[in-house]
Amino acid sequence: KGGDPFVFGRGGEEALTLRAAQIPFEVVPGVTAGVGASAYAGIPVTHRGLASAVALITGHEDPGKDETAIDWHALAAFPGTLVLYMGVRRLPQIASALIAAGRPGSEPAAVVEGGTLPAQRSVTATLETIAETVRREQIRAPSITVIGAVAELADELSWLPPRPLAGRSVAVTRARAQVSELARRLRALGAEVREAPVIRTHELPGPPLDPIGYDLICLTSANGVEGLFRRLRQGGRDARALAGARVAAIGPGTARALEAHGIDADVVPEKFVAEALAEALADVPVKRALVARARDAREVLPDALRARGAQVDVLELYETTPEPLSEPALMAARSADYITFTSASSVRFFLQAAGGEAQLSPQTRIVSIGPVTSETLRTHSLDPHIEAQRHDIEGMIAALLADVAPPAP
Numbered sequence: 001k002g003g004d005p006f007v008f009g010r011g012g013e014e015a016l017t018l019r020a021a022q023i024p025f026e027v028v029p030g031v032t033a034g035v036g037a038s039a040y041a042g043i044p045v046t047h048r049g050l051a052s053a054v055a056l057i058t059g060h061e062d063p064g065k066d067e068t069a070i071d072w073h074a075l076a077a078f079p080g081t082l083v084l085y086m087g088v089r090r091l092p093q094i095a096s097a098l099i100a101a102g103r104p105g106s107e108p109a110a111v112v113e114g115g116t117l118p119a120q121r122s123v124t125a126t127l128e129t130i131a132e133t134v135r136r137e138q139i140r141a142p143s144i145t146v147i148g149a150v151a152e153l154a155d156e157l158s159w160l161p162p163r164p165l166a167g168r169s170v171a172v173t174r175a176r177a178q179v180s181e182l183a184r185r186l187r188a189l190g191a192e193v194r195e196a197p198v199i200r201t202h203e204l205p206g207p208p209l210d211p212i213g214y215d216l217i218c219l220t221s222a223n224g225v226e227g228l229f230r231r232l233r234q235g236g237r238d239a240r241a242l243a244g245a246r247v248a249a250i251g252p253g254t255a256r257a258l259e260a261h262g263i264d265a266d267v268v269p270e271k272f273v274a275e276a277l278a279e280a281l282a283d284v285p286v287k288r289a290l291v292a293r294a295r296d297a298r299e300v301l302p303d304a305l306r307a308r309g310a311q312v313d314v315l316e317l318y319e320t321t322p323e324p325l326s327e328p329a330l331m332a333a334r335s336a337d338y339i340t341f342t343s344a345s346s347v348r349f350f351l352q353a354a355g356g357e358a359q360l361s362p363q364t365r366i367v368s369i370g371p372v373t374s375e376t377l378r379t380h381s382l383d384p385h386i387e388a389q390r391h392d393i394e395g396m397i398a399a400l401l402a403d404v405a406p407p408a409p
Contacts, residue, residue: 004032008058008085031055034083037144041122042157045081047360050149055079059087059145065250076101081148088113088143091133098147104129108151115240118187119166124154143181171333175199175348176223176323182340184392193313197222198332198349200323203208203227204295204316207233211242216281216289216302220250220274222257224292227267243375246284250277251392271368272391278304286310295319298372320345325353329344334360337342338403340367341384344376351380360383365403369396 004148005011005027005217018025034056043056055078057070075082087094088111097189099105105128112122125133132209134143135139141375169192172179176197183193201223209231212286213218219225232241239262249255249265251272258265266286267284269276278301291302295316320343326334339360341347351358358380360366368374368384370391379383387404 002033002085006029007032007034007056015044030235033115033142033144034085035345037120038083038146040116040120041110042154042159043110043146044157045083045146045151045155047150047153049082050153051081053078055080055082055084057084057087059084059085059090063067072101076103081146082149082369084147086141087145088134088139088141091134091145094145095131098127103147106134106146108149110146110151110154111139111143111275112146113139115142115144117192118163118166118190118398120160120224121166122154122158122278122329124151129289134142144370160241162200163188164376164404166190168192168338168404169194169332169336170372170400171196171336171339173198173333173340173350175201175320177201182342182396185397186400189313189401192331194329194336196325196329196339197323198351198353199320199343199346200326202321203230204318206231206315206317208232209235210235211245211290212239212246214288214290216248216284216286216305217242217245218248218250218277218281218289218291218295219254219258220255220277220291220293220301222253223318225257225261225295228315231315231317245290246278248333250274252394253392265279271370273372273393274298278303281305289313290315292317322349322352330354334358334364336361336364336388338365338367338400340369341373341377342393342396343368346375347373347380348375367396367400368394 015025015027019060046052052194055075057075069115084094085245105126107127108124109127109130110122110124111130112120113135123133123137123139147151150361158378159347165186170186171194173196174182179195179197183195186193209228219228229241232238242263246265246266247258247263249258252268255268266278269280288315289305291317300312366382367384367386368377374384374387386399388399390398
């Protein structure tokens, strides 16, 4: 939380202990919070004409000390910016000590909470009023306090736009390998992301794939795309082997995975479910089709193609299995403002990880990616509060944003 291990981070103590034990170590320097969080809030700790020096001070000394090691009179007279770490709880005493020692009560001050994190926020006031402002706005640790003329630049230099999900927590139950993109998008919108991956994806073994003879190849997930190309490579083939077939993708995520391998999907339905893909293929002539998918997936698409007289081969490329959740991760997910489910299996596996009962907080809102996932939720007596109109990650994010948006006048 401090940014640099050697600035109020006990890095020196740890390094000395390692050296005494003759254990080799490496020091990785970072950007200390007093500089990084201040800059992220639009406050330069030094500025021509305002401050040519900066002091970094702990606001939380060892409670076992008999007396303080901080010289408040020296700090009151310091000709520059004061940056206090870990002092938000003691801010009334700190401000009083500085003013009593001669620091002007009218001097600008700012407190930055959660600097550089999605829920960052800051308040500005004077040294005399900053403690009351922090109390009123319920600013919490981790926070840094900036005292000096540069704090007045915060409003003018603030560059971080308001983020619509700031102050909200979102639990993500996707497979660990797929969490990162959704988490990144949510954090960019200000959300506190609570990762609770309940699915693990396993590649299924199988022979090399020779796609010659198929006039239609259907892919129902990005995982399926990766599995398909693994099987092609096993036989020494690549994207060129698909040149003789139409390629259909269940949604834009699957289509993007294909694009990464040099393939533009010929068919992508408007709704991203198997029923819509079957409907989108209604006018596409097909004699022999390959459906690449997960093990135990629904039979909607193969059955629809067979009903039209096509020969259909189902290629199961991967399977999903439960991922155990730690108790802290489970508790964090249960208490989040929102919990997201991106597949029917994520619902089943979350409940399995939870011991059969979701036990969500009454305030937690359930977000479903689409109708199939929603139906699974209802089967387990969980009514989704939000269902994405577009059944992909973009649609889920749009649904979240719509839910937090203030009502139209």
